[in-house]
Amino acid sequence: MADPVTTENPTPLARRGLMFILSSPSGAGKTTIARRLLQSDAGIALSVSATTRPIRPGETDGKDYHFVERGEFDAMVEDHAFLEWAHVFGNSYGTPKAQIWAGLKAGTDFLFDIDWQGTQQLSQRAREDVVPVFILPPSIDELRRRLIARGTDDKNVIEARMERARAEISHWSDYDYVVVNDDVDRCYEQVRRILEAERLRRERQTGLVNFVRKMTAPDAV
Ligand SMILES: Nc1ncnc2c1ncn2[C@@H]1O[C@H](COP(=O)(O)OP(=O)(O)OP(=O)(O)O)[C@@H](O)[C@H]1O
Numbered sequence: 444m445a446d447p448v449t450t451e452n453p454t455p456l457a458r459r460g461l462m463f464i465l466s467s468p469s470g471a472g473k474t475t476i477a478r479r480l481l482q483s484d485a486g487i488a489l490s491v492s493a494t495t496r497p498i499r500p501g502e503t504d505g506k507d508y509h510f511v512e513r514g515e516f517d518a519m520v521e522d523h524a525f526l527e528w529a530h531v532f533g534n535s536y537g538t539p540k541a542q543i544w545a546g547l548k549a550g551t552d553f554l555f556d557i558d559w560q561g562t563q564q565l566s567q568r569a570r571e572d573v574v575p576v577f578i579l580p581p582s583i584d585e586l587r588r589r590l591i592a593r594g595t596d597d598k599n600v601i602e603a604r605m606e607r608a609r610a611e612i613s614h615w616s617d618y619d620y621v622v623v624n625d626d627v628d629r630c631y632e633q634v635r636r637i638l639e640a641e642r643l644r645r646e647r648q649t650g651l652v653n654f655v656r657k658m659t660a661p662d663a664v
């Protein structure tokens with residue numbers, strides 16, 4: 444099990460990793476927040492999903508997503524290669540199983556940018572490892588403005604994402620944490636603090652038993 448030594452954690456204890464999930468209606472900002480977390484925190488790795496959707500400008504295959512053909516995706520479903528998968532906006536998305544279980548055991552935290560369907564599936568499989576966070580936009584008008592300003596989707600796709608937004612938002616109460624992304628710096632800071640606190644949960648700190656046992660042993664003083 445990993446013993447991550449950081450300046451914030453000078454007494455490292457073995458810990459089980461967690462599955463940190465960010466969900467939101469499309470355009471609320473979860474990818475923006477996820478990228479910041481990944482840049483600033485070496486202890487968390489992105490769970491790279493497979494998808495049948497076409498690659499967007501600025502995205503890298505294997506880094507943002509594994510972009511696969513329909514046939515390959517369906518074969519992975521048949522082979523039970525996904526921890527969860529779902530249809531979103533006419534495309535399929537799934538979390539490959541490979542490495543996640545071993546990574547968690549070794550103390551790696553994983554960041555998931557997935558929708559409410561995937562969150563439900565992961566929660567059913569491993570509730571104790573899952574930290575579900577929902578990001579809300581400050582308003583529906585601002586959500587539309589962000590999707591337009593992002594400039595990655597045509598008008599029809601934006602309308603489809605807006606139509607789906609209300610359904611996605613209706614799942615906010617399935618999540619342990621809900622953050623409004625009005626100001627991106629504040630939202631990022633709130634999400635970072637959630638991660639920090641969840642890492643300290645007693646049941647995740649598998650090294651505590653030995654740590655306390657050693658500290659309180661009769662011959663320890
Ligand atoms: N607090 C904010 N204020 C203004 N613009 C923001 C804020 N947060 C994110 N954005 C911008 O809004 C757009 C949508 O953000 P982002 O792509 O992160 O959303 P998303 O929730 O990941 O969407 P999708 O589910 O479609 O991937 C981006 O252009 C991003 O720069």
Ligand SMILES: Nc1nc2c(ncn2[C@@H]2O[C@H](COP(=O)(O)O)[C@@H](O)[C@H]2O)c(=O)[nH]1
Nearest residue numbers: 492528529531536537538556557558560561
């Ligand atoms: N259930 C899953 N949902 C996923 C996964 N990867 C991404 N997503 C969600 O799809 C939409 C659209 O994403 P986009 O990148 O095409 O804009 C968004 O809500 C993502 O969170 C996954 O593996 N499983």
